[in-house]
Amino acid sequence: MNLKETFAFLEERPAKDCPAYNCPAGHLVNLMQALRDQHGYSMLVDMTAVDEGPGQTPRFIAVYHLFNLESFEYLRIASACEGDESAPEIPTVSHIWAGADWHERECYDMFGIRFKGHPDLRRILMWDEYPYYPLRKEFPLAGFDMDFQAADVAERTGVRIQPAPMAGGPFVSGDEGPMSEKEPRAKDQSWREQHKKPGGSGPA
Amino acid sequence: MTTATEQDVGYNSKIEGNVIFSSADAIINWVRSNSVWPMPMGLACCAIELMGVGASKFDIARFGMEVMRFSPRQSDCMIVAGTVTYKMAEAVRRIYDQMAEPKWVVAMGACASSGGMYRSYAVLQGVDRILPVDVYISGCPPRPEALIDGMLRLQEKIRTEKSMWQIKAGRPNPEKLPTGPR
Numbered sequence A: 001m002n003l004k005e006t007f008a009f010l011e012e013r014p015a016k017d018c019p020a021y022n023c024p025a026g027h028l029v030n031l032m033q034a035l036r037d038q039h040g041y042s043m044l045v046d047m048t049a050v051d052e053g054p055g056q057t058p059r060f061i062a063v064y065h066l067f068n069l070e071s072f073e074y075l076r077i078a079s080a081c082e083g084d085e086s087a088p089e090i091p092t093v094s095h096i097w098a099g100a101d102w103h104e105r106e107c108y109d110m111f112g113i114r115f116k117g118h119p120d121l122r123r124i125l126m127w128d129e130y131p132y133y134p135l136r137k138e139f140p141l142a143g144f145d146m147d148f149q150a151a152d153v154a155e156r157t158g159v160r161i162q163p164a165p166m167a168g169g170p171f172v173s174g175d176e177g178p179m180s181e182k183e184p185r186a187k188d189q190s191w192r193e194q195h196k197k198p199g200g201s202g203p204a
Numbered sequence B: 001m002t003t004a005t006e007q008d009v010g011y012n013s014k015i016e017g018n019v020i021f022s023s024a025d026a027i028i029n030w031v032r033s034n035s036v037w038p039m040p041m042g043l044a045c046c047a048i049e050l051m052g053v054g055a056s057k058f059d060i061a062r063f064g065m066e067v068m069r070f071s072p073r074q075s076d077c078m079i080v081a082g083t084v085t086y087k088m089a090e091a092v093r094r095i096y097d098q099m100a101e102p103k104w105v106v107a108m109g110a111c112a113s114s115g116g117m118y119r120s121y122a123v124l125q126g127v128d129r130i131l132p133v134d135v136y137i138s139g140c141p142p143r144p145e146a147l148i149d150g151m152l153r154l155q156e157k158i159r160t161e162k163s164m165w166q167i168k169a170g171r172p173n174p175e176k177l178p179t180g181p182r
């Protein structure tokens, strides 16, 4: 079955594993409702997002993975978020699949995507007052220096939220050769315990 | 014939073997070290090994530490088993504050000791930034034997404490968090 014949607004999306389509945000809710009720895609397996990087259009893309419990097929739907880079928007599907509720909260927490119509759009992983969206491309893995969220605990212990020591990391394995031969290595090999990385953080 | 006084303090076969002379510290510490009630602060994968230690195969009951309590009011040794995120750090500290004195802290595994492999914006780089840690246990995760070894070392440490002094002063050892670059 070709979904494009039924839904003319869909656009094919390159994929290696399963059929994938781009869907304009305006059609998203109707599409999802129809996929669930008329096409057998009754299960939302996952919902996540992609950040294409600052200045890109579209920058944020919401990605939905559906599973058809009758034909045992997967389907991927991607939908570019609308609105400003700092506050991208997309309609919620949490009224279609209740499970989308927390997935969308996580997406909001990590990317800052506003899900319009979501019943309870709060952070789910980071604490409520956290000012950043950590999975955005411009956010450094080590994080930023800031006050600990509980002032009384900070006062008693002197704890602060500080950038993590990266020690030349992140530690990644190369793209070449079989997995068995690719030991993860620090990306920046100039770092050593003994001397401070030039221009970087780390122990003196 | 002996006098009554000589009979009381001298050799008396009726009470021999029932009287032990010792220091108060030694007795208090002996009691405390053999009935450590752990607070299982299981935060990640290390907690699975902690469960192993509590279960029949490794059986920490042999050392008097099997009474894991999920209420801070009833426990005196917090075993921090797992990755402490900044979000969780607040709760960890509050639970520690609610535990009755005297109390001890064991940092189990790489994550609790130093942040482990999580060099990340979300993870506290060592629970000793918020708690006074008594014993650090290496490993990712430490094997149950390593945790038992750490707990035995904690017992040794408890046996050297100045408990009478603490009781008289009405306050345990002042809480010292490590200083230096954090």
Ligand code: SF4
Pocket (backbone or CB within 6 Å): B044, B045, B046, B047, B081, B082, B083, B108, B109, B110, B111, B112, B116, B139, B140, B141, B142
């Ligand atoms: S030290 Fe290793 S096993 Fe323990 S919590 Fe951290 S990652 Fe998990």
